[in-house]
Amino acid sequence: MTTAEPLRRWVTARARTVSARARILLWLLIVMAVALAAVALATRSALLRDADHRINGLLAQETNEFANFVQQGFDPDTGQRFTNPSPLLKVFLARQYPDPDEELIGLIDNPAARDGLDTKQQGRDHKMRRPLVEDTTSLKDILDSADNSGTLRRPDGEIRWAKVPIESAGGHHPAAFVVAVHPAGEREKATDVFHMLLAISGIALLLTTGIGWVVAGRILRPVRLVRTTAAQLTEQDLTQRIPVEGRDDIAALAETFNAMLDRLERAFAAQREFVDDAGHELRTPITIVRGHLELMGDDPAEREETVRIVMEELDRMSRIVEDLLLLAKAxxxxxxxxxxxxxxxxxxxxxxxxxxxxxxxxxxxxxxxxxxxxxxxxxxxxxxxxxxxxxxxxxxxxxxxxxxxxxxxxxxxxxxxxxxxxxxxxxxxxxxxxxxxxxxxxxxxxxxxxxxxxxxxxxxxxxxxxxxxxxxxxxxxxxxxxxxxxxx
Structure with missing residues (x-):
């Protein structure tokens, strides 16, 4: 016997002690819980995927707008094309209004500055733990990066970024326009929706438990009647029947059970009648044999007649027994x-x-x-x-x-x-x-x-x-x- 065999027997034994009503409700709850959890997880995954697509679209939109401005914009002070990245960034950022989780930053590599960077920012009062504009090290890494987009995974929160380098001319320092998005807010929204779905699922499971318990009880009521009726049946009393209501499968079960009881009642009645008739048929020759043997005298002729009658009755009993055995063999x-x-x-x-x-x-x-x-x-x-x-x-x-x-x-x-x-x-x-x-x-x-x-x-x-x-x-x-x- 394997080690799993005792466990299997224990589970089987425990399952037999649980009522059919409870098992039906348990399986219903398991199926519903799995389905609701799958729906909640799928919804969260879809929301996160949509947020990722929105962030990518936002990064592409902002960088494209800046690139177009670089090619077509004019300095309002001179009326000429921008040749200095500082006024370019200042003018462009002044015309922008970023989203709540978005930062628009202009970077100029200036060794003379305190942190080696001149930064220009346009944005709302961000509620993130630490805005990117305050993280000089990360800004320096973005400016020096050969890539035009990427992801920063910081202890203060993840950042998705994209940049547009500004070509230096006339001895100006290297500069770039950076778009930074903090995805934590979008992910928190997806998580909030996920938690809300879980809460709704929990309430639905509670309601299902109550309604399922009542409905399962009503559905299984004829089955309980079958069990109760079967417990009341005895060989002497086969008159119990189950009331049939409706035309569904349960009603068909009740009709089948009642038909079975009808057959059993007829079979037991026939058996009792058969036993009574067989006893009567065998009792008659036995009585004849006993009576003649009790009255048999010493007269040889009388004894011979008695023996003949007894043998005839014994032959008749033998034929009855053989016929009964033949019918049983049938x-x-x-x-x-x-x-x-x-x-x-x-x-x-x-x-x-x-x-x-x-x-x-x-x-x-x-x-x-x-x-x-x-x-x-x-x-x-x-x-x-x-x-x-x-x-x-x-x-x-x-x-x-x-x-x-x-x-x-x-x-x-x-x-x-x-x-x-x-x-x-x-x-x-x-x-x-x-x-x-x-x-x-x-x-x-x-x-x-x-x-x-x-x-x-x-x-x-x-x-x-x-x-x-x-x-x-x-x-x-x-x-x-x-x-x-x-x-x-």
């Missing part, structure tokens, strides 16, 4: 083992076997010659069971027909008798376990009511079904309807 996937079978040969084999069940007017009504994928043993078992059922409800000499026919994409195998038939009210119940038709029960009907249920299970195992149809002239016809290409 739920397994290996109940049916299909293989290619010739229906004509199968029909003839069933007819031969059925003739031994009783003295009836047996007739082979027809045998279709087709090859179908089916389990011949199970189909034979079902057909023989139908033939046995026909024998039990007919008398000697009555007609019983066995046959098969091709009906489009289906194959039908049938057993038709000329007995009393089946009442309409019994047609739906005779295929259920331990159920017998009232009109067909008589002294000869000694079965447990499992034969037709087995026939139905075999037909459905082949992907088909069994039908009850009336026989022309009176009687009942049981038909196994199987698909030619059906796959069990």
């Amino acid at each position: 739920e397994r996937p290996d109940f049916i083992t299909p293989e290619p079978v010739q229906t004509g040969e199968l029909t003839a084999d069933v007819f031969v076997k059925a003739r031994a069940l009783g003295e009836r007017d047996w007739q082979l009504a027809g045998a279709v010659d087709a090859e179908v994928m089916l389990d011949s043993q199970r189909i034979t078992q079902a057909m023989v069971q139908l033939a046995q059922n026909a024998v039990q409800h007919t008398v000697m000499g009555q007609r019983v027909s066995i046959g098969s026919r091709d009906v489009g994409d289906r194959i039908e195998l049938y057993v038709a008798d000329s007995g009393p038939g089946v009442q309409p009210q019994d047609a739906e119940v005779i295929f259920e376990r331990f159920r017998r038709g009232t009109a067909r029960r008589g002294s000869r009907a000694t079965g447990a009511g499992l034969g037709l249920a087995i026939v139905k299970a075999i037909a459905e195992g082949h992907g088909g079904h069994v039908e009850l149809r009336p026989t022309e002239g009176g009687g009942a016809t049981f038909v196994l309807v199987l698909q030619k290409e059906a796959t069990p």
Whole structure:
């Protein structure tokens, strides 16, 4: 086991202890927090980028204006072009009005000056920590620099600058016009907007927490009802149902859960009925066996008769148990083992076997010659069971027909008798376990009511079904309807 495995299990265990409502809200808050943070960061980045573009534009604008003035300006005192950088800078700066974070400075390299520079400035009352005009060292570096623009990173704050050198003539000292911008103000504005967005995001998250908690509770209310209803369900009480409201996915979930409960209730009811019927069917032969054994005397003839009755009842119990096991096996996937079978040969084999069940007017009504994928043993078992059922409800000499026919994409195998038939009210119940038709029960009907249920299970195992149809002239016809290409 790796070292990360215990941590993963702990996280999984903790996640299971958190309610679905809290998890939904937590994920919603995480997604919103990430989205809002991304928006705030993107806004700040965009503001800083715009500020950088504005500073670059401002530097280019001021230097271009000065360059044009140098080429086209005139000294107001002489009316001639400027030949001295000092009046040039003085006149130009007097006509400028810089932005709050901007400095316009004229520099003249004068060794005789105290700091080696003559400076001329035009600007507002700047609120920066230390204006560039007061930083003689930085001004000297800018004047001596071979570049016309750059960035100064000082302890007192960063400065973006650009300069226009003034060509010296007539022995004048080197000079330059410098534009300096302090970006701290623009960056502080971007930071203020960023902080404001964070504050708004925090308020939005708080509102989302409250609203999301309420909305998640309303959405998950049917789920809580499902959980509460499931906790109240017992094997004895499956009547609880969830109220369905609306037509959304939650309502569909409630309807599905209610349908599942309906199926469970029917299944448990059928199970209880099955157990009751099975107990009743087995209790009767047990009572008969016990009664005869308790009353059995010493007379050899009486003992022989008792043994015969006991063996018959034990055989009946054995058949009931075997039928129950067969019906239980019908739920397994290996109940049916299909293989290619010739229906004509199968029909003839069933007819031969059925003739031994009783003295009836047996007739082979027809045998279709087709090859179908089916389990011949199970189909034979079902057909023989139908033939046995026909024998039990007919008398000697009555007609019983066995046959098969091709009906489009289906194959039908049938057993038709000329007995009393089946009442309409019994047609739906005779295929259920331990159920017998009232009109067909008589002294000869000694079965447990499992034969037709087995026939139905075999037909459905082949992907088909069994039908009850009336026989022309009176009687009942049981038909196994199987698909030619059906796959069990």
